[in-house]
Amino acid sequence: MGKTTGFMEYKRQESPYRDELERIKDWNELNNPLCEADRITQASRCMDCGTPFCHSGIIFNGLPSGCPLNNLIPEWNDLLYHGMWEEALYRLLKTNNFPEFTGKVCPSPCEGACTLGITSPQVTIRNNELAIIEKGFEEGWIKPFIPVKRSGKKVAVIGSGPSGLACAEQLNKVGHLVTIYEKADRPGGLLTYGIPNMKLDKKFVKRRTDLMEKSGITFVLNTEAGKDITKEELLATYDSIVICSGSTTPRDLRIDNRDASGIYYAVDYLSSNTRSLLSSNHEDGQYINAKGLNVIVIGGGDTGNDCVATAIRQGCKSIRQFEIMPEAALERSSDNPWPEFPKVKKVDYGQKEAIAVFGNDPREYNISTKSFEKNEDNQVIALNTVKVEWSKDYDGRFFPREIKGSEEKYEADLVLLAMGFVGPDRSLVEAFGITLDGRGNIKAEYKNHSTNVDKVFAAGDTRRGQSLVVWAIREGREAAKQVDTFLMGSSNLP
Ligand SMILES: Cc1cc2nc3c(=O)[nH]c(=O)nc-3n(C[C@H](O)[C@H](O)[C@H](O)COP(=O)(O)OP(=O)(O)OC[C@H]3O[C@@H](n4cnc5c(N)ncnc54)[C@H](O)[C@@H]3O)c2cc1C
Ligand code: SF4
Missing domain, CATH: 3.50.50.60 (FAD/NAD(P)-binding domain)
Structure with missing residues (x-):
């Protein structure tokens, strides 16, 4: 453990997000990295605890607690704190082939299991991981690996x-x-x-x-x-x-008027946008465009959030995100203790952008879409919904019950189905x-x-x-x- 009192002296500092209203003008990454000195300070907050759960990768209640790759987190945090970047890199690469991906997109079950998280904000494990691999690329330590001998297989x-x-x-x-x-x-x-x-x-x-x-x-x-x-x-x-x-294979929503145009799977929407961005900086127009449209995303998860952020960058007129499940609690509940993955409400980057642009969180909870409406050109124009409440059946399983009189109609020109695969x-x-x-x-x-x-x-x-x-x-x-x-x-x- 590099600095015994690091976790007492320093506050958690994440790699800062760019301002919402600025970043929606481009397709560049959301965060800027911390400087090296601040990153080392963040590594010093790791307590190198006797029984670290951060690297355990255990499944509790169907969700991972700790890193599924068993990344040797306390070890590379310590090396990082001592400025031993190259040694930290090799320790990291022992378990993770691509820290540059997980360091950006991982939901960090490691941080949910960080011991420091019991009393204080967790160590910035994911950001530290990213800093180590990026330093490796910057310094030229990452090179092609050509095996000395081929097996013939x-x-x-x-x-x-x-x-x-x-x-x-x-x-x-x-x-x-x-x-x-x-x-x-x-x-x-x-x-x-x-x-x-x-x-x-x-x-x-x-x-x-x-x-x-x-x-x-x-x-x-x-x-x-x-x-x-x-x-x-x-x-x-x-x-x-x-x-x-x-x-x-994306999950479909087989309800009336599903055949209307303007209804797409989220992954088709997102992939068309990225392909066009990479091929022509969107000049080829070969993508599903939300510009000027009322957009409804069905599915309140991460993919839905990616759709929200993409539609905002394309210049949508309005954005909503429907979730059939109830809103999660703001803090861990008693049946979701540390070191389980925290099932708490998160306001993700796209939702933050929606708040900045439209003034409100785009998510509606406990809402079920019953049918689509379309016009004579077969274009989707609206969604009919009903609110649900969740009850437990005799086996303790949750199921949704529709609330009479809660039916509503929402205008929509573009509907994105983000309900998983x-x-x-x-x-x-x-x-x-x-x-x-x-x-x-x-x-x-x-x-x-x-x-x-x-x-x-x-x-x-x-x-x-x-x-x-x-x-x-x-x-x-x-x-x-x-x-x-x-x-x-x-x-x-x-
Ligand atoms: C929109 C979206 C956002 C996500 N965001 C995150 C995130 O932020 N963080 C996170 O941890 N996870 C995220 N995920 C989940 C994560 O991307 C996947 O779990 C992960 O990519 C799965 O990896 P894979 O290699 O198993 O499959 P995939 O990444 O799906 O790759 C499978 C590949 O196989 C190819 N293929 C399929 N059939 C054939 C064939 N017959 N012949 C040749 N090639 C074929 C496909 O074209 C594809 O390229 C996201 C998923 C989606 C849809
Ligand atoms: S952020 Fe890195 S260390 Fe944490 S769980 Fe993901 S891969 Fe593992």
Whole structure:
């Protein structure tokens, strides 16, 4: 522990967010980094506690507590406090292939489990992580890793999201020749075509995938496995295949007039915006545009928030975000104690921007959309809703009950469905003859990752269901270890 009294002397200081009214004028990232001296001060707040939960990655009540990657947080905080940036970097890279992604987009279950959080604001773990990796890039400490000896084994990874990238990087490290097949025109999965640029600038995704290419990993883009290249071709060419194809089937809302135009899945809306931004700085006009429109986002989660922020930047006329669940408490409730992931109300960046622009939080809670209305041109014009209240059934499960007389109509020109995902693309699953589990995800045990098809493994959202970048990296690493063991009889991969 670097400074025994750091947590008593210094206040938590996050990397500052740019002013809401300024940042909505562009697509650049939301935060500015702290200077090095302030960052070191923040690291000194880590108490290096005897039983740190921050790096435990335990699941409590279905949510992770502590870092799912088991990042060695107290260790690198201590090194950072002592100014030993390079040593901190190597400690960080032991467990996390891509801290530059998690350092920006991770919801930080580590911070929810930080011991200091029991009495004071937690250590800025995520910001510290980002500062360490960025210093590594700045100083040129991060270099391509070309293995001294190749194993002679070839592996195909399907999908270039964080699970596929982590899996490929680990397998390359131990000498296997890896080819990543990606159906999109750019690599990165949802890092590129889900998470908006202001949360994760795509130049950082490119920086990483360029580095991986220089390390000997091949990216084959615009190629859909199961269609452009068949299962038989893949099995004949590669010693093993890892499916990291994500959970890409969005949950639909099958209500009256769902066929109206102007109703889109959130991920289609967000990806069209990013693709156009990257290709032409929006000059090609090839994106779903909210300019001048009344926008309603159905789904109160993080993806919905990304839609709110995107619509505001495009210049929407109004924005609302509907959530069927009740509003969360402002502080932990007694049945959600430390070190569980805190289930508390968060006002995310998009909602803050909506407050700055329109004067109010765009979220409506306990609201269910019953039908859409459309005009004679088949364009959506309104939503009909009803309020719900939540009760418990005999088994203690919560269910919504509609409140009579609470029906309302909301004008809408653009509706974005941000209600999550229900599993992997069925065409790939069918092409490979893969068995699914009861939730509709690819059936493969965690930490084993093999599917019902010989030589074929699965990792990330496609196996786990819709999740987080940090879990995708973890799964990619675990799958790589299993594939290495399958190919070589044993594995030294962590
Ligand atoms: C809008 C949005 C915002 C999010 N924000 C956050 C956030 O802030 N923080 C966070 O931690 N998580 C966030 N997530 C979740 C996170 O992005 C995912 O959990 C993570 O990307 C999953 O990684 P993955 O590698 O398993 O799959 P993905 O990232 O989905 O990548 C799968 C890739 O496989 C490709 N593919 C699919 N089928 C084929 C095929 N047949 N052939 C070739 N390629 C194929 C797809 O094109 C895709 O590129 C967000 C998700 C969304 C939708
Ligand atoms: S990856 Fe996420 S949970 Fe792990 S240390 Fe970083 S911010 Fe925390």
